[in-house]
Ligand SMILES: [Zn+2]
């Protein structure tokens with residue numbers, strides 16, 4: 001996957017982080033690996049264990065639905081991971097093999113000022129943000145997804161959403177089948193193999209021990225799928241809300257953070273003014289809180305993405321505000 005100017009890892013000579021093109025570049029994210037392991041796990045279990053345990057009458061329907069959902073999901077997953085969501089003016093890796101410039105906080109207050117990115121050294125779009133994990137500006141930046149190991153922006157947002165939708169449909173289909181096979185297998189296991197009434201005679205039911213192991217795998221699969229459906233639905237609703245309000249995840253988090261800081265500052269201000277021993281009316285709270293917000297905002301423009309992707313795991317990101325739909329936004333990191 002590495003082209004001449006496709007930079008991966010870190011330049012050891014000056015420790016300047018290099019620009020990542022897409023989710024297949026180094027460094028690989030653990031969640032990304034986990035998501036692919038799950039996809040393989042689900043497929044192997046369905047085609048080698050559960051599918052063949054269904055009565056032949058259901059084979060055409062079950063195999064068709066699951067296969068179509070699976071192929072569509074993997075296709076969108078690959079597209080969302082492969083597409084480079086960079087701002088066109090930020091595509092330095094295409095033109096030069098040199099590492100991106102280092103951001104000097106002494107010279108500039110923000111990474112992007114007046115739509116000019118000091119790291120990409122280019123004019124970028126109004127909604128472009130510089131992702132620290134990818135070290136490039138992303139067009140209409142939404143968030144950095146750890147599960148895709150890629151930023152989600154204007155160029156791959158629709159594939160990201162399509163991945164979520166197809167994952168929900170495929171997961172529901174698989175849960176129904178897994179649950180049915182699990183229930184139908186219980187008589188065989190509980191009777192210690194003496195009876196196979198109500199079960200199909202398939203390879204993994206020729207031995208009780210093997211059948212028990214397979215049932216454990218199926219139970220785990222059901223657990224993962226049900227969890228995934230819950231989180232995916234939350235994530236989808238969250239993005240539906242964002243689309244309705246015409247804002248990105250980044251903007252949503254920033255607005256929440258700003259609101260929170262202002263609320264805190266106001267509370268401090270009212271505390272100070274109601275304090276009998278107060279000497280002056282200087283809004284110390286507001287000043288300090290605003291300063292704090294500015295500092296966090298600065299770090300955000302470079303780090304939010306990588307943390308926020310939490311498409312599914314954590315509700316807070318690097319000291320980031322807990323979102324109201326945390327599991328949803330966090331989950332995004334899921335896909
Ligand atoms: Zn940039």
Ligand SMILES: [Zn+2]
Pocket residue numbers: 131132133134135143144145150151152305306
């Ligand atoms: Zn990124």
